Amino acid sequence: MENTNTSISTEALKNRRVSISEQTLGIDNAAFEHNRKVSGASEHNSEHSRRKSILHHGGSNAGSAENIHQYKFELENGRINGNRKRSGLSLSSSIRDKIEYSEQLESSWLYLFCARCHGRDNTPSWEPPGWKRACPQPFCPTYRKFARILCLFLLGLLLWGVTYSIIGDDVAPGGPLFSLATLSIAAHFGGWLFSLTTLPALIGMLLTGLILQNTGLISIEGNYSVVVSNLRKIALVIILTRAGLDLDPNALKKLRITVPKLGLIPWFAEAGAVAVTTYFLLGLPWVWGLLLGSIISAVSPAVVVPCLFRLRNKGYGVAKGIPTLIIAVAGIDDAASVAIHGIIQSIMFSDDALWYQILQGPIAIFGGLGFGIIWGCLAKYVPEKGDSFLVPLRILMLLGGGLIAVFGSESIELGGAGPLAVVAAAFVSCYFWQQEGWDVDDNPVATCFEIFWMMFEPILFGITGTQIKINELEGSTVYLGLACLMAGIIIRIAVTVLVGIGSRLNLKEKIFVSLSWMAKATVQAALGPVALDIVASTNSEQVRYAEMVLMLSVLSILLTAPAGAIIITLSGPKLLTKVTAPVAPPEGWRHRRQSIRDISIINEDPDLEDKAEEGKP
Template structure:
C-alpha cells in the first residue's frame, strides 16, 4: 500500500520531519491530527508567530528598502569613513536613489505613474540646491546612467518572445516602424521651425521622443487577468514584443543621428560639398578597416582641409564619438555578440550547480562589457543593439535547453535590478538636469502644442495600421491610447547630447541650450504623456476591452 508524506510546520515540531500518513486515512483521522497539532502549539509560540508575520504591502516594502539603504550607508561609513558623510557627493547620490524610489511608490499608491514621481524628485533636488556635484562625480553620474541603459536594453532582449515575433511578424513590423518613424519625422519638422533647431539636431530630437512605453498597457492587462474579468494574452504578448523592438529601433536610430551630429556635416552629401563627402568617406572606411576607429581629425589634402568642426553643431573631437560609420558599427557589434552568446550558451548544461546565478551574472557583465567596451574601441553605435541581441540570443538558447517563455529567472533578476536600483537611479539623475526655478513657460506651452499634434497624428496612423486586424473598434481605441505613453527611452537618451557637449573641447553656447531643451522637453513629454494616458487607460479599460478574448485573433 502506497504512503504519502505531509510536511509538519517547524513551529510544531522541533525539527522538520516527514510524517507518514496512510492513503486510507479518513477525514475524521485528519481532523483529529489537526486538533492534536493545535494543542501542541504553546501560547508563546503562537504569539511569536503572530508578531513575526508582516503583511506584504507597499508601506512594509518601502520600510524594508529604507532599512536596507541605512545598512548600506553604515557599511560604507565603516569602510570609507568621511567619503560617505552627509555633505559628500556619494551621500547625495544614495539619498537621491532612496527618495526617487520612495516617491515612485507614493505616486503608484495614489494612482499616478511612478516615473513622474522619480523625475520630480530629481528636479526638486536640483532646484533647492541639494544636488550640486563636483566635476569628478559628474563623470560618474554619466557612467551610472549608461549602466542603467545597458540593464534595460538587456532586459528588453531577454523579454523578447521569438515565437510571437515569428507568428505575428508583419503585424509587429507595422506597429514598430510606421508610428515610430512618423512621430520622429513630424517632431523633427516641428522642432526645426518652433525651436529653430538645425536638421540633424531636430532629427536626433525626434528619435528621442518617438519611442513608447508599454508599462501602462501591460499593467492594465495583468490587473484585468488577475481579477478574472478580461484576458487578452495575445494583445499583451503582441504589443509587448512590438514595444521592445520599437525601443531598440528608436535607440539605434538615435545612435546613428547622434554620431552623425557629432561628426562633420560633410558626412551627408546634402549638408555639404559632394567631393568633400566622397573623400571623407574614403578616409573613414580606410581607417575603420585598419584600426577599428576613425581619426580625431581628417587629414589635409592638396586642395585644402576638411574641417571636422561642424558650424551647425559645434562638436569638435569628442572622445568616443568620432567620424564613424554607425550602421557598420551596429552590424559588426551585433554579429560578434550573437556569435559569442550562441557559442557560450549552446554548450552549457542545465544540470550545472548554481546555473541561475551564473547566468544572471554572465548576462549582466556581458551588457556592461558590450555597451562600454564598444564605446571605448570606437564603436559607440553598436553598444545598444548588441546588448539587446545578447539578451534575445540568451533567451532563445535557454528555451532550447528547457526553459519556457513563462520561466526565465534571469529576466526576473534583471527586472528586479531595474525596478529596485537602476530605474530610480536613471530617472532621478535625469531629473536633476531640470531646474524648476528657471523654467521657460513659453517653451512648456510650445512643447505641449507639439505633443497635441503628435497625439492627433499618432491616433490617425494608429487606426490606419489596425485596419485589417481582427480587433473591435473599442479595442483599437484602447490599443491607440496604450501606444501613447513615454518613459525609459526618453530618460536614457535625452541627456546624451548634453553629456557629449560637456566633454567637448570646443562647445558653443547655442548648442548647450539646444541640448538642455532636449532634456527638458523629453522629461515634460514623459510626465505629460504617461500621466495623461495612464489615467485614461485606468478609467476606460473595462469599457473598451472585450471580455471574450477568442474573438481577438490577430492576423499574422
C-alpha cells in the first residue's frame, strides 16, 4: 500500500509546476506555510519542473490530501522524486514572512543560528495600563513593537558608547565615523520614505547623501576616506555575487542566442555613443570616455525587478518570457560593465611597459575567469555536502573568495580580473549546487547575500551622494553631460529594436524591452567613484576627468532610475500582451522586499529565436 501511494505521488508531482502565485497551503511546499520565491531564470519543462501557474490548475490531482501527506513524508525523509532535498532550501522567504515553526525549520541552519533567539510571536502581548488609550491603533504600534524598537535603539546607543570609549573623538558628533553611521541610518530612512511613492528606494538614499553633504551636516574625510572606498568594494562584491547566483545555467542555455544578442550589442552601442559624445561635447579623452561608457551602459536590476514584479502579477508579458529575458540581460550587462571597466582601469593607471599594458586585458579576462571557475568548482567539494554547517560555510567561502579576488587583483594591478572572478565563482557554484538539488529560487546562500545587500545598499548610495558637491558643478557641464547620457540611451533603444528583428517579439514588445534597459543605479554607484579614489591624491588633470565621470554616473542614476521605473510601469500595460488570467501576488508580498528571484517563468518560451526557427515552414 505504501509503495502504491509513493508511485501515485511521484507520478502526480512529476507533472506539477508551481509558481509563487499559488496560494493553496501545502501544495507548493507541504512542509512550510509560506510562499517560496521563483527565479527569473528558472528552468521549467513540462516533465520535470515543480512550478505551476494558475493557468494550469486543471488536470492535476497533486493537491489531494493523500498526495499531500505522501509529499510531506518524502520531504521529511529528504528525497522527492529521487532527488535529495535539504531542509534549508525552502527558507528563502521565511526570513521575511512570519511562519509556524516546523520540524524542518527547527533542524535547519537558520534555526540554529537565529530562530531560537526570536521566540514565538503568537503569545499574548502585555501592555502597560492605558497604552491603547495613549497610543490608539492603527496610528500607533503595539507595545511589543514599540519595546522592540526601543530595545534596538538602546543597544545601538550602547554600541556607540563602547566604540567612543575605544576610539575617541572620531566617534563623537562631528567626527568622521559618527558622520558615516549617521549617513547610513539617514539614507535607510530616506530610501524608505521615497519607496512610499513606489519609486526605487535607492533614489531616496542617493538624495539623502547629496543633501547631507551639501548642507554641511556630515563630513567624511581623512583616514576614513579609505574606509569608505573599502566599503564600496565590499558592496561591489555583494552585488556581483548576487548577479552570479541569480543566473540559472539551464535558462541561459535556452536563451543562448537572445541574451548575448540583445544584451551585448546594445551595450557596446551605448558605451560607444557615450565615449564619442563626451569626447566632442565635454572634451573627455577617449580612454576616459570608454571608461565612462563601460559604467553607464550597465542596467540596474534593483530598479527593473520591482516594476516587472508588479506587471507580472497582472499578467503582462509572461506569455513570451519577457520578464526572464530582461532580467537575464541585466545580469549579463552588469558582468560585462564590471569586467571591461576593470580592464580599462588597469591599463589607464598602470606604469608598466606598453607591451604589458596591451596584454593586461587578456590576462585580466583569463585570470579572472580561471580563478572564478576554480573557486566555484572548489565550492562543490568544500565543505562536504553532508556537513551540518553546510550553508554558513558556503556563504563564507563565496564571500571570502570574492573579497580576495577584488582586493587581491587590485594589489597586483589587474583590477578587471577581480570582479569577473566574483561573477564566475558565483555562477559556477550555483551550477554545481543546482545539480545537488538547490534550485536557483531556493538557494539559501543567495538569500543571505540579499540580506547583506540590504545592509550595504544605504551605505553605498548614501556615500555616492556625498561625493557630489553642487557648488562646484558648472551649469554648462551638467547640461552637456545630460545630453551625452540622453544620446547614449536613445541609441541603445534604437539598436535594441533593430537587433530584435527575427525574434518572436512584436514591435511594441521590442520597444518595451528597450525602454526597460535604460534604468541605471547599482553598478554606477559602485564604479563611478573608483577612478576618483585612485587619482584623488594627485593634482593632475586626471582629477577633473575623474570628477566628471563621477558626476555623470550620479546624473545617470538621478535621470534614469525614476524615469525608468515610471516608464516601465506606465508603458507595460500599453505595450505588452496580457494573459487571460492575472497572476495573483503571494500573500504578504507588499510587506517584504522583492528579489530578482521573485520574477517567475510561467508559460514562457525560453529561447525566442529558436522557437521562431522551429515555426518556419
